[in-house]
Structure formats: structure tokens, C-alpha cells
Amino acid sequence: MKKLLTATAILMAAPFAAHAGADFVKGDRTFAADAELGATVTTGNTETTSLKGRLDMKHELGNWENQYLLEALYKEDSGEETGKRYYGLVQGNYKFSDVNYMFANANHEIDPFTGFDSKSTISAGYGHKFVDTEKTTFAVEVGPGFQYKRLDDESAAEAGYDTEESWVAHGVMNFETEITDNSKFKQLFVADYGESLEGRSETSITANIVGALAMKFAVIVRYNSEPLDNKKSTDTETNMTLLYSF
Structure with missing residues (x-):
């Protein structure tokens, strides 16, 4: 756990610390954000x-x-909580060229319906953009990582331990392309392979309504090759949301 906390602190601080030295490289600054709600x-x-x-x-x-x-994400059915998930990620990419970069990533997830109170993963490695045009981007990232999980009380009592730690191989594939001037398709794959294989696939289509909306x-x-007892290996989520870009 100490390894995870130390590495996470370094990764979280790296993007902010880099800002001071980056001004000597270029003077351009760009910020963009998407806010999504459904x-x-x-x-x-x-x-x-x-x-x-x-x-x-x-x-x-x-x-x-x-x-x-x-x-x-929060779900409730007839007054009973049926789903709850919170996820946070910070990633810094240092670009060697327009298509090559090094990345450092730290993320934390809370999803009690998987039998784990929380899951934290840190990773670092190399990224390459195989396609990088105004309309299409295809990028792949690979590198080593470390994962720490804390089981909830019920799962810990059944398993006989309360935490899991493992080194993982981290990989990401991200594909984005414009379908039309007002619509975009995106396919994202994220995988961590260690003592088990955990992966996430997100397929989305975004269509402009008016302006930035x-x-x-x-x-x-979401897939886990070795879920806890009485848990399914695959979870699916389908949603329609409004997205505002600024």
C-alpha cells in the first residue's frame, strides 16, 4: 500500500510540476472540457x-x-440502491513528437457492487498515435502498472483477506473519428493484466444538437476474468446523456 501511495502522489504531482518548465518549450496554452449529465x-x-x-x-x-x-453513477429501484460507482483519473502525457509520448496515469474507483470497497491503479509507459488527422485519431498506450484493491467486509470475511495487490500490464487503445461534421464515433479499450484480466470497453456516438450542446x-x-464469489464477470451499462463542451 505504501508503494501505491508514494507512486500515486508522484504521478498526481507530475502534470502540475511540469507546467513550470513547459513555458520554456512553447507559449501556447489550451484547455478544453466536456460536461456530461443524464x-x-x-x-x-x-x-x-x-x-x-x-x-x-x-x-x-x-x-x-x-x-x-x-x-x-447512481441507480435506485423502489427505494433500494442497485448501483453506485465513482471514478477519478489523472494522466500526464509528455510529447516527444506529434505522434510519440510517454504517459503516467493514476486512477481510483469505488464500486461496492463488485465486492470491493475500492480499486486503485497506477501505470506509466509509452504511447503512439498511428493516425492523427483533423478528423481521425488512433492511439495505443502500453506500460507496466501496479494495482491495489480493498475488499468490503462481507467479501473479506468469505475470502479470508481484505486487500489484493499485483503488478499489471496496462494497455489502452483509443479510436475517434468524425462521422459527419456534426457527429463523432469513439471506441476505447482499457485493459490491465496481472493475476487476472480486467478490461473496459466504451463505444459511443456523439451528435451535435445546437452550439456546444x-x-x-x-x-x-466491464470485464473481470476472476470475479469474487457470487459476482458476474461482465457488467454492461447503456446510457443516453447530454454533453456540453467548453
Whole structure:
């Protein structure tokens, strides 16, 4: 756990510390963000509530390109909580050229419905953009990482231990392309392979409504090759949200 905390602190500080030296490389500064929100509420014979929020921020400064991501999901059915997930990520990319870069990533997830109180992963490695045009981007990232999980009380009692730690091989594949002038398709794959294989796939289509406001349809699949007892290996999430870019 000490290894994880130390490495996470370094990774979290790196993008901010780099800003001071980046001014000597270039004078351009770019900031962009997408705020996403969706909700479903039904009353009467069926009472359900579903909320989805996401804030994705990107900051370019000299040779550094940084991303800060926050996600929240909450579901309730007839007064009973049926889903809850919180996710945060920070990543710093140092660009050697227009297509080659080194990355450092730290993320933390809280999802009690998987049997874990929380999961933290740090990783670093090399990234390459195989396609980088105005309309299409295809990038791949690979590198080593370290993962720390804390089981909830019930799962810990059944398993006989309360934490899991492992080194992982971290990989990302990100493909984005414009379908039309007002719509975009995105496919993201993220995988961590250590004592088990954990992966996430997000497929989405975004269509502009007016100005900076857009509608987003997404299908997210999460996979764990070795889930805890009484847990399924695959979770799926389908949502329709409003997205505002600024």
C-alpha cells in the first residue's frame, strides 16, 4: 500500500510540476472540457432513479498534455440502491513528437457492487498515435502498472483477506473519428493484466444538437476474468446523456 501511495502522489504531482518548465518549450496554452449529465426517474407502479455524470478536462501546455476525469453513477429501484460507482483519473502525457509520448496515469474507483470497497491503479509507459488527422485519431498506450484493491467486509470475511495487490500490464487503445461534421464515433479499450484480466470497453456516438450542446449514446462493458464469489464477470451499462463542451 505504501508503494501505491508514494507512486500515486508522484504521478498526481507530475502534470502540475511540469507546467513550470513547459513555458520554456512553447507559449501556447489550451484547455478544453466536456460536461456530461443524464438522468431517468419513474414513479407510479415502478419507482426508479438513475443518474450519470461525467467531467472530462484536457489541458495542453508546451510538451505536456494532461487529462483529468471524474465520473459518477447512481441507480435506485423502489427505494433500494442497485448501483453506485465513482471514478477519478489523472494522466500526464509528455510529447516527444506529434505522434510519440510517454504517459503516467493514476486512477481510483469505488464500486461496492463488485465486492470491493475500492480499486486503485497506477501505470506509466509509452504511447503512439498511428493516425492523427483533423478528423481521425488512433492511439495505443502500453506500460507496466501496479494495482491495489480493498475488499468490503462481507467479501473479506468469505475470502479470508481484505486487500489484493499485483503488478499489471496496462494497455489502452483509443479510436475517434468524425462521422459527419456534426457527429463523432469513439471506441476505447482499457485493459490491465496481472493475476487476472480486467478490461473496459466504451463505444459511443456523439451528435451535435445546437452550439456546444450534444447528445451522447454510449455502451460500456466491464470485464473481470476472476470475479469474487457470487459476482458476474461482465457488467454492461447503456446510457443516453447530454454533453456540453467548453
